[in-house]
Amino acid sequence: MQVKAPVVTPALVLRLACVIVTLAFLTAFLLLPLLVVFSEALRDGLTMYMTAITEPDARAAIALTVFTAIIVVPLNIVFGVAAAWVLTKFEFRGKSLLLTLIDLPFAVPPVIAGLVFILLLGNSGLLGPILTYLDVRIIFSTPGIVIATLFITFPFIARELIPLMQEQGMEEEQAALSLGASGLQTFWHVTLPNIKWALMYGAILCNARAMGEFGAVSVVSGHIRGKTNTMPLHVEILYNEYNFSAAFAVASLLAFLALATLIVKSLLEWHLRRSRETADQS
Amino acid sequence: MSIEVHNISKSYGNFQALKNVALRVESGELVALLGPSGSGKTTLLRIIAGLDMPDPNPDTQVLLSDEDVAGQHVSSRQVGFVFQHYALFRHMTVYDNIAFGLRVRPRRERPSRAAIAEKVHRLLHLIQLENLGNRYPAQLSGGQRQRVALARALAIEPRVLLLDEPFGALDARVRQDLRDWLRRLHDEIHITSVFVTHDQEEALELANRVVVMNEGRIEQIGTPDEVFHHPKTEFVMRFMGHVNLFHGRVESDKAVFGPWELDRHATGQAPGQDARLFVRPHEMDILRESDGRPVANAVVKRIRSAGPYVKVELDLGSGEVLLVELSHDRFNAIQPKVGEQILVGLRKTRVFAEDYVI
Amino acid sequence: MSAHPVSKWRMRRRVMPGYGLTLGYTICYLSLVVLLPVSALTLRAANVDLAVYLDVLLDPRTLAAFRLTFGAAFIAATINMVFGFIVAWTLVRYPFPGHRIVDAMVDLPFALPTAVSGIALTSLYARTGLLGSVLTPFGIEVAFAPLGVVVALTFIGLPFVVRTLQPALADLDPEYEEAALSLGATRVQVFFAVILPALRPAMLTGFALALARALGEYGSVVFISGNMPMRTEIVSLLIIGKLEQFDYDGATALAMATLSLSFLLLFSINLIQWRYAAKTRSAA
Numbered sequence: 001m002q003v004k005a006p007v008v009t010p011a012l013v014l015r016l017a018c019v020i021v022t023l024a025f026l027t028a029f030l031l032l033p034l035l036v037v038f039s040e041a042l043r044d045g046l047t048m049y050m051t052a053i054t055e056p057d058a059r060a061a062i063a064l065t066v067f068t069a070i071i072v073v074p075l076n077i078v079f080g081v082a083a084a085w086v087l088t089k090f091e092f093r094g095k096s097l098l099l100t101l102i103d104l105p106f107a108v109p110p111v112i113a114g115l116v117f118i119l120l121l122g123n124s125g126l127l128g129p130i131l132t133y134l135d136v137r138i139i140f141s142t143p144g145i146v147i148a149t150l151f152i153t154f155p156f157i158a159r160e161l162i163p164l165m166q167e168q169g170m171e172e173e174q175a176a177l178s179l180g181a182s183g184l185q186t187f188w189h190v191t192l193p194n195i196k197w198a199l200m201y202g203a204i205l206c207n208a209r210a211m212g213e214f215g216a217v218s219v220v221s222g223h224i225r226g227k228t229n230t231m232p233l234h235v236e237i238l239y240n241e242y243n244f245s246a247a248f249a250v251a252s253l254l255a256f257l258a259l260a261t262l263i264v265k266s267l268l269e270w271h272l273r274r275s276r277e278t279a280d281q282s
Numbered sequence: 283m284s285i286e287v288h289n290i291s292k293s294y295g296n297f298q299a300l301k302n303v304a305l306r307v308e309s310g311e312l313v314a315l316l317g318p319s320g321s322g323k324t325t326l327l328r329i330i331a332g333l334d335m336p337d338p339n340p341d342t343q344v345l346l347s348d349e350d351v352a353g354q355h356v357s358s359r360q361v362g363f364v365f366q367h368y369a370l371f372r373h374m375t376v377y378d379n380i381a382f383g384l385r386v387r388p389r390r391e392r393p394s395r396a397a398i399a400e401k402v403h404r405l406l407h408l409i410q411l412e413n414l415g416n417r418y419p420a421q422l423s424g425g426q427r428q429r430v431a432l433a434r435a436l437a438i439e440p441r442v443l444l445l446d447e448p449f450g451a452l453d454a455r456v457r458q459d460l461r462d463w464l465r466r467l468h469d470e471i472h473i474t475s476v477f478v479t480h481d482q483e484e485a486l487e488l489a490n491r492v493v494v495m496n497e498g499r500i501e502q503i504g505t506p507d508e509v510f511h512h513p514k515t516e517f518v519m520r521f522m523g524h525v526n527l528f529h530g531r532v533e534s535d536k537a538v539f540g541p542w543e544l545d546r547h548a549t550g551q552a553p554g555q556d557a558r559l560f561v562r563p564h565e566m567d568i569l570r571e572s573d574g575r576p577v578a579n580a581v582v583k584r585i586r587s588a589g590p591y592v593k594v595e596l597d598l599g600s601g602e603v604l605l606v607e608l609s610h611d612r613f614n615a616i617q618p619k620v621g622e623q624i625l626v627g628l629r630k631t632r633v634f635a636e637d638y639v640i
Numbered sequence: 641m642s643a644h645p646v647s648k649w650r651m652r653r654r655v656m657p658g659y660g661l662t663l664g665y666t667i668c669y670l671s672l673v674v675l676l677p678v679s680a681l682t683l684r685a686a687n688v689d690l691a692v693y694l695d696v697l698l699d700p701r702t703l704a705a706f707r708l709t710f711g712a713a714f715i716a717a718t719i720n721m722v723f724g725f726i727v728a729w730t731l732v733r734y735p736f737p738g739h740r741i742v743d744a745m746v747d748l749p750f751a752l753p754t755a756v757s758g759i760a761l762t763s764l765y766a767r768t769g770l771l772g773s774v775l776t777p778f779g780i781e782v783a784f785a786p787l788g789v790v791v792a793l794t795f796i797g798l799p800f801v802v803r804t805l806q807p808a809l810a811d812l813d814p815e816y817e818e819a820a821l822s823l824g825a826t827r828v829q830v831f832f833a834v835i836l837p838a839l840r841p842a843m844l845t846g847f848a849l850a851l852a853r854a855l856g857e858y859g860s861v862v863f864i865s866g867n868m869p870m871r872t873e874i875v876s877l878l879i880i881g882k883l884e885q886f887d888y889d890g891a892t893a894l895a896m897a898t899l900s901l902s903f904l905l906l907f908s909i910n911l912i913q914w915r916y917a918a919k920t921r922s923a924a
Contacts, residue, residue, distance in 0.1 A: 022730040033760035086662040109856020111876040120680035171369035178363040179383030183657025193373040212753025214859035232755040251756040258751035
């Protein structure tokens with residue numbers, strides 16, 4: 001019987017090999033693309049970079065992207081909370097169907113999602129005649145972008161909340177009610193504090209997707225410069241015009257957004273784990 | 283404040299949790315709802331609280347001090363409910379948990395900040411946790427959480443106090459302490475209280491009256507003495523502790539159960555039917571010579587002398603094992619040995635007809 | 641105070657508040673944002689002539705696009721199964737300095753807008769790019785070739801595989817491995833006889849998620865593929881092409897074909913899962 005293992009065991013070799021393969025694969029597939037964005041963005045110098053992200057079309061694209069997220073994220077938060085509440089606090093017929101339908105947008109490819117809205121709201125679409133009569137333009141304008149983004153990011157928040165609220169049960173809410181709290185007080189003082197981290201988690205994922213969505217928005221936007229271009233669409237246009245460094249400059253802003261999302265996400269995961277652990281204790 | 287319910291039924295799909303139950307709890311009583319899991323005891327408690335709704339029926343009534351609250355929501359019934367797993371608000375301190383019920387009142391009924399503080403401190407004193415007001419529930423032991431849950435329920439000055447398996451999640455030692463404490467607390471504040479338990483010892487020790495439930499019905503309501511010593515049904519008899527069972531037949535003047543013959547009139551059963559004899563282990567005796575009461579021959583199989591009683595297992599010859607509990611004094615007087623032939627006598631018997639339908 | 645004996649039952653059937661409000665809101669919002677639009681597609685699809693379907697779907701260009709989309713998605717999901725497994729295994733079993741940062745980075749493809757991934761991968765793998773300049777001398781063309789589609793789809797599918805495998809690996813009780821080792825199995829035997837079967841459901845789920853995502857992917861692919869008809873054109877791009885020509889019927893036909901094929905594919909993966917689950921349940 002050996003007291004001490006030899007320095008190089010097969011297990012150690014395997015371990016090293018796994019770490020090396022992992023790092024190599026992730027470097028090639030994740031790190032390099034990210035670095036390329038920043039290096040290409042700065043290729044023509046900082047001045048060009050600043051010009052590229054402050055020129056009017058870029059500013060309009062940034063504004064439209066932020067505007068879309070500001071509308072979409074709160075709407076999906078309200079929906080996510082309502083859907084999670086009804087699905088975790090009550091038993092009713094058709095519950096599993098409802099759950100499936102909420103996930104439906106995840107199964108629809110972005111381009112087809114865009115097509116769906118053209119078929120509904122476009123000139124020759126299902127509601128086209130009504131919209132033409134009312135002189136309302138949705139497709140190839142801002143409302144179309146907002147609606148398509150709404151569809152794409154629809155399940156994000158509900159999906160984060162449902163498993164957590166299922167796990168937490170409803171005894172705390174029932175306790176609050178038995179102490180005389182109203183429905184709104186119960187939600188505000190008891191439910192919301194218990195789900196806040198998961199809610200924020202869902203919200204930042206929803207936000208990242210809303211700001212970065214390309215396929216669906218590309219179909220419904222009509223690519224009108226300075227008007228219906230979001231940041232990803234603006235990147236595409238600049239790139240197709242061979243204005244690479246400008247394209248990467250705008251893209252770098254989106255990459256910052258992605259990095260910020262990842263950092264906040266990791267922090268929230270830490271909070272979520274902790275709140276789950278205390279839930280197990282009590 | 284009395285509690286009264288009438289015609290309460292509750293079904294979940296095909297499962298009937300409660301079958302037309304009626305119950306009255308007098309003001310100031312401490313009543314136990316006792317039964318196995320699935321007997322409907324928790325459902326009944328939750329219906330009294332308003333946390334569950336009974337099946338719709340115009341004759342259903344839930345009366346708190348003779349006022350029908352069946353249509354009232356739990357939040358307006360003003361009942362103190364202590365949940366089995368306490369359901370403390372995990373993101374609030376002990377202090378905030380206890381103060382919650384006062385703070386959520388509409389502004390004109392809400393006590394002042396000072397009044398709330400005073401009340402919470404009084405309750406913290408009552409539950410002997412004066413120094414732990416700033417702790418979070420996760421930082422408390424099970425027994426402490428239980429007491430915080432109780433204080434939180436008491437803070438709203440409830441009309442009645444309802445406790446769901448109050449000691450279910452605690453270990454044996456804490457359980458006993460908390461049980462004594464709750465008994466003393468009830469003697470002090472005399473609030474009408476109902477608690478659910480599946481532990482007959484807990485029910486017998488703590489309650490003024492015990493409601494024994496089984497399969498959605500009430501089997502018996504009575505004082506601890508009544509349900510233990512005079513069980514009305516076979517179920518209650520069995521549920522209150524170990525019983526020795528014998529099958530037999532009631533004849534015109536006697537009833538025969540294996541080796542024993544009893545006087546029919548003493549059994550209270552009509553002649554000409556099959557019946558069962560129940561005898562509790564402590565209601566049997568071991569003898570060396572017959573004292574005139576019915577006795578049977580048996581062989582001592584096993585003796586366990588640990589604990590307050592000596593438990594003796596006997597073989598009646600038919601392979602049936604009989605359990606007898608003796609005091610240590612009685613055991614020392616007889617000194618039975620394993621393998622020895624001995625006589626068993628009955629000090630108390632209960633006979634239930636075989637076709638008794640629950 | 642007390643209500644009429646019968647009407648009181650109409651007042652409250654549910655103890656938790658907000659049932660009507662939240663259910664009503666959920667259904668309305670779901671109908672407006674999801675059901676109504678999706679039904680517009682199915683309505684349109686029902687009205688498209690069979691001839692149009694045949695015409696569009698049997699076009700060689702369409703067939704090539706379908707072959708590329710499904711083929712590349714399948715290959716990418718398979719690559720992710722292998723490398724995703726190694727990544728997940730390393731992150732769970734072999735913590736190394738900085739593994740938390742690496743772990744957080746795995747979600748990058750999820751957080752990075754697809755258009756950004758697309759242009760970044762393109763310039764990385766273009767003939768003059770950092771990796772492209774290394775690969776080109778070996779005759780390996782990535783950008784503007786079918787291989788580029790595979791690369792892009794591997795990129796976006798990675799987190800799905802890793803994130804499904806990680807919890808399954810963490811839950812894998814070392815007792816099973818130790819039991820097998822104590823019974824005299826070699827490490828290789830333990831891996832194939834104990835670990836892989838236990839992870840099979842999670843691997844299949846991860847595969848299915850990565851595949852589903854890859855089948856519909858657009859942004860990261862359009863830049864790197866070069867979009868040459870018959871060679872590097874994916875179905876999503878064909879749909880956009882039809883839309884640009886206002887050929888809504890053709891676009892609808894393509895969309896319906898994609899959706900049906902991918903549902904069929906995912907359904908059969910689920911079927912395998914259920915079969916497997918039923919088998920292990922009855923064995924237990």
